[in-house]
Amino acid sequence: MTDGFIRECLQKKHFYRYADPLADVIVNVTNEGSGFPWHFDTNNFTVTLAIQNAEQGGEFEYASNIRKHSENFDEVTKVLDGTSDLVTSLNLEPGDLQLFKGRYSLHRVAPLSGNRPRYVAIISYVEEPNMVATPERAIQLYGKALPIHYQRAGMRADAFID
Ligand SMILES: O=C(O)CCC(=O)C(=O)O
Numbered sequence: 001m002t003d004g005f006i007r008e009c010l011q012k013k014h015f016y017r018y019a020d021p022l023a024d025v026i027v028n029v030t031n032e033g034s035g036f037p038w039h040f041d042t043n044n045f046t047v048t049l050a051i052q053n054a055e056q057g058g059e060f061e062y063a064s065n066i067r068k069h070s071e072n073f074d075e076v077t078k079v080l081d082g083t084s085d086l087v088t089s090l091n092l093e094p095g096d097l098q099l100f101k102g103r104y105s106l107h108r109v110a111p112l113s114g115n116r117p118r119y120v121a122i123i124s125y126v127e128e129p130n131m132v133a134t135p136e137r138a139i140q141l142y143g144k145a146l147p148i149h150y151q152r153a154g155m156r157a158d159a160f161i162d
């Protein structure tokens with residue numbers, strides 16, 4: 001799989017690998033009792049390669065382009081309350097490659113159960129070069145921020161390292 005192939009599929013003029021060292025290429029591991037809560041991505045495009053499914057649950061659910069034109073809080077609230085009719089549920093099989101625009105589409109991994117963890121590889125792309133998450137976002141998602149996150153936010157990196 002090359003960046004060129006993905007770029008051609010998405011037909012984007014502005015297209016770069018996400019430069020965030022914690023989030024550019026990751027394997028998402030989800031175990032029994034958890035999932036991945038409703039969220040929007042920071043990056044524009046995500047390529048997901050399904051590796052292993054859980055025994056039950058773990059579907060990928062999304063509300064397509066729900067905040068494309070505005071934050072659309074009323075509809076977002078319905079999704080969070082489980083009363084929206086805008087949600088699509090997708091059951092990916094190992095080997096499936098998904099191209100997903102997550103910045104404007106609220107999405108989650110539904111809670112899963114069973115002994116087998118769910119694995120997916122995720123490669124992220126953005127429309128601006130050298131883009132990384134804010135320190136707050138990096139800590140929310142990955143439990144830590146690196147010097148590059150603080151530097152890009154205009155903070156002294158060494159002021160935050162233990
Ligand atoms: O595990 C997945 O299928 C998607 C996870 C996700 O939404 C993300 O990492 O932003």
Ligand SMILES: [Fe+2]
Nearest residue numbers: 040041102107
């Ligand atoms: Fe996401």
